[in-house]
Amino acid sequence: MTTASPPAPSRGGGADLQVWLVLGVLLAAVPAQRLLGDRLEGAAFQTWATVFLAIVVQSIPFLVLGVLLSGLISALLSERVVSRALPRNPVLAVPVAGIAGIGLPTCECAAVPVASGLARRGVPAPVALTFLLAAPAINPAVIISTAVAFQGRTDMVVGRFVASLLVAVVIGWIYVGVAGRVPALRLPRISEVRHAHGNDTRWSRFVGAAWHDLLPAGGFLVIGGMVAAAVNVLVPVSIVESVAGQWLAGIVVLAAFAFLVALCSEADAFVAASLTAFSDTAKLVFLVVGPVMDIKLAAMEAGQFGRGFAVQFVPLVLVVATVIASVVGWVLL
Amino acid sequence: MNRNAQAVVLAAIGAVALRVGITDEYARYVNDWMRWPLVVSGGAMVALAFLAVFSRDHDDSEASSAVWAMLLPVVIAFVVQPPALGAYVAERRSNDVSAVQYDRAAVAPLPAGRVSDLLVSEFVAYASVYGEVLAGAQVRLRGFVTHDEDGWYVTRLSISCCAADALAFRVRVDGADGVDGSAPGDEEWVEVVGTWVEGTGEGVGAEDAPVLTATEITPTDPPKRPYE
Numbered sequence: 001m002t003t004a005s006p007p008a009p010s011r012g013g014g015a016d017l018q019v020w021l022v023l024g025v026l027l028a029a030v031p032a033q034r035l036l037g038d039r040l041e042g043a044a045f046q047t048w049a050t051v052f053l054a055i056v057v058q059s060i061p062f063l064v065l066g067v068l069l070s071g072l073i074s075a076l077l078s079e080r081v082v083s084r085a086l087p088r089n090p091v092l093a094v095p096v097a098g099i100a101g102i103g104l105p106t107c108e109c110a111a112v113p114v115a116s117g118l119a120r121r122g123v124p125a126p127v128a129l130t131f132l133l134a135a136p137a138i139n140p141a142v143i144i145s146t147a148v149a150f151q152g153r154t155d156m157v158v159g160r161f162v163a164s165l166l167v168a169v170v171i172g173w174i175y176v177g178v179a180g181r182v183p184a185l186r187l188p189r190i191s192e193v194r195h196a197h198g199n200d201t202r203w204s205r206f207v208g209a210a211w212h213d214l215l216p217a218g219g220f221l222v223i224g225g226m227v228a229a230a231v232n233v234l235v236p237v238s239i240v241e242s243v244a245g246q247w248l249a250g251i252v253v254l255a256a257f258a259f260l261v262a263l264c265s266e267a268d269a270f271v272a273a274s275l276t277a278f279s280d281t282a283k284l285v286f287l288v289v290g291p292v293m294d295i296k297l298a299a300m301e302a303g304q305f306g307r308g309f310a311v312q313f314v315p316l317v318l319v320v321a322t323v324i325a326s327v328v329g330w331v332l333l
Numbered sequence: 334m335n336r337n338a339q340a341v342v343l344a345a346i347g348a349v350a351l352r353v354g355i356t357d358e359y360a361r362y363v364n365d366w367m368r369w370p371l372v373v374s375g376g377a378m379v380a381l382a383f384l385a386v387f388s389r390d391h392d393d394s395e396a397s398s399a400v401w402a403m404l405l406p407v408v409i410a411f412v413v414q415p416p417a418l419g420a421y422v423a424e425r426r427s428n429d430v431s432a433v434q435y436d437r438a439a440v441a442p443l444p445a446g447r448v449s450d451l452l453v454s455e456f457v458a459y460a461s462v463y464g465e466v467l468a469g470a471q472v473r474l475r476g477f478v479t480h481d482e483d484g485w486y487v488t489r490l491s492i493s494c495c496a497a498d499a500l501a502f503r504v505r506v507d508g509a510d511g512v513d514g515s516a517p518g519d520e521e522w523v524e525v526v527g528t529w530v531e532g533t534g535e536g537v538g539a540e541d542a543p544v545l546t547a548t549e550i551t552p553t554d555p556p557k558r559p560y561e
Contacts, residue, residue: 018338025404026345029411040413047422049415054362054496056406057371060350064374145493211385214378215339218346219399222406232497236425267494274426274500303399 044233052229055296058264059109059221066110067214070117074209075202079122090124094172097127098165101134107264108136108291109221112300113213119190120209129188130172133317136265137164137291146287149269155332156284160269163288163328167321174316186312188305213304220303224296228262235260237275244277254282255322258290259298265291281329288325293317334400340382342400345407347378353410360558361417363495417559418496419520420479423488426501443470448526450475452561453489454502460534460543467529474504474545475524475553478517485516486542487525491561499560504534508547517552524551 040046086093104114115132119125136142138161150156178185191212240257243249254275263271268290272283293314302310334342353359354372363371409415443449448471451459456474459467476489486503506525517523527547534543 016337018335019341022334022338022341022345022404026341026407029408032408033412033414036412043421046413046415047418049409049413050361050418051497053406053410053415057350057353057359057362058367058495058497060346060378061367061370061374064377065370068377207381207384207388210381214381215334215343215400215403216397219397219402222402223399226402226405229497233421238425261497263498264494267492267498270493270500271498299399303397 048229048233051232052225055225055229055262056222059107059225059296062107062110063113063214063218063221065106066113067210067217069104069110070113070213071206071210073114073117073121075206077121082118082122086123086127090127090176091173093124093127094130094176095169097123097131097172098134098138098168101131101136101138101165101168102140104135105139105141106136107266108294108297109217109300111135112297112304113217116190116213116304117209119188120192124176125187125190126172126175129175129313130168133171133292134165134168137168137288142265142269142291145266146269149273156280156287159284159325159328159332160287162332163284163321163325164291166324166328167288167292167317170320170324171317174320186306186309188301188309188313190305216303217300220299221296224262224294224299227295228260231260241275241277244275244279244282247279247281250278250282251285251322251326254278254286255289255318258286259294259318261290262294262296263290279329280333281326284329284333285322285325288328289318289321292321334398337386339400340386342403342407343385344379344382346403347375347382349407349410350375350378357557360560361415361496364492364560365558367495417555418490418499419477420488422490422499423477423479423501423503424481426499442466443472445470447471448473453487453504454491454500454561456504456529456545457502457534457543460504460529461536464529464531464535468531469528471526471528471548472545473524473526475556476503476522477555478519478521478523479503480516480519487523487545489561490559496560502561503542505542505544506547506550507544517550522553522555524553525549 040049087096104111111132114135115128118131119128123131143157143161146160147154147157175185175187240253243253258268261271268287272286275283275286278286298310298314301313305313350371352375353362354368354375359368359371443451443466451472451474453474453476456467456472474487474489476487479486479488484505484507486505488501488503490499490501492499504525506527507530508527525545525547526549527545530544530546534541
């Protein structure tokens with residue numbers, strides 16, 4: 001099938017230029033490798049490069065899975081099905097979406113395109129946000145890895161599940177309850193996938209949605225991964241541990257650490273368990289904050305849902321997650 | 334960035350994923366179970382790129398300029414070809430004993446009269462909480478060498494998802510030195526046979542690493558899978 005109107009000549013020229021620019025960057029890597037390959041031997045730089053590539057490589061399968069799921073949602077799920085499956089009242093739909101997060105056993109990179117795909121199919125934005133926050137935090141893979149890392153500490157596993165679910169539901173309710181009354185609180189921008197006219201087959205919806213989500217999400221993930229790798233390599237754990245004794249500073253520092261190192265939610269429990277100097281509550285904060293918000297998620301969300309939304313959403317989630325995890329830790333641990 | 338340029342970027346990053354997954358390079362970055370998902374998703378990215386170039390079904394809207402960032406991992410993978418993590422990371426982490434996974438039921442005393450192969454992380458964990466298992470037994474550890482003011486260590490990193498979550502485990506080696514009588518150099522891979530010095534490295538969160546009295550130290554090649 002061809003589109004009705006061919007691209008304008010000026011656009012066509014620009015298109016070629018960009019393709020050549022990309023190819024040029026890729027080809028320039030060959031002489032760069034010859035010239036620089038041996039000089040880039042600093043241990044810190046090489047470690048950064050390994051950690052950066054590890055974060056990117058590790059995210060790729062989850063990102064592709066998330067994008068394919070988002071494509072499937074766009075292709076198969078009709079707005080009628082969505083409205084029948086969810087309670088009509090968003091106040092009730094929010095906890096349903098939170099619990100539904102159990103069903104998506106992936107890292108956080110997969111959740112962003114899936115949430116965006118759900119919103120495109122008529123799921124109210126606050127409900128989609130709750131799913132976005134809950135899925136990477138409370139799915140079975142995360143619960144099991146937490147149980148393995150904290151051997152015999154059922155309270156830590158329960159604490160993580162309860163606090164993460166609460167964070168997701170509370171944020172959803174904030175957006176349900178406040179959004180109408182406080183115009184300053186921005187809702188996520190849900191961009192429609194456009195189709196060539198009269199060509200709205202399931203297959204084209206699937207490819208269109210997958211394509212639409214994959215590249216920007218990947219780009220922002222890379223930007224977040226660069227910063228996360230730098231923090232990971234440059235900040236020694238001993239500096240973080242120097243404040244472990246004070247309970248408030250411990251909580252704040254581990255919340256910030258979780259945001260900046262952007263670990264995969266299936267792996268963060270092992271790192272948390274190794275931070276032995278910290279209180280259990282501070283460790284719980286680390287486990288609850290990381291999956292709902294970190295630097296690479298913040299970058300991806302800014303790309304997917306708009307910068308104006310992310311500027312409010314990111315700090316809101318950080319504060320709510322830190323407070324709820326501290327309270328749950330104080331009660332349970 | 335327009336559609337065709339995006340397709341080239343996507344094909345390039347897909348090719349990196351394919352390459353890393355098909356060769357042994359994956360082991361520098363991610364755990365075993367990530368390998369085949371990586372190959373499949375790399376293939377899916379390349380396929381989607383071709384699909385996008387050769388079908389004119391979809392809109393030609395410009396994607397955000399963040400897509401340019403995706404060229405960076407491709408260029409770094411090629412120009413830097415970063416090695417597996419080593420001493421730089423190990424020196425900044427200590428023995429993260431409480432994070433070791435081991436199965437309480439499987440912890441039986443090691444057989445007497447022959448050398449048992451142990452992971453460095455297992456050795457550290459046993460020394461901290463199951464000293465009776467190690468006492469008197471001959472063990473063989475494999476890892477790379479790190480140094481500090483107390484001496485040298487056989488060291489191994491362990492990952493659970495990807496290299497970003499690496500934890501370090503190290504055992505101080507006492508007694509015999511390298512082949513020529515001196516301690517082996519940083520980042521050299523060695524196999525060390527010896528016995529645990531009872532009482533060292535005991536207790537969860539122990540400040541000091543456990544000590545191994547070595548009888549035999551052999552230089553060895555880096556393993557295919559650098560992390561435990």
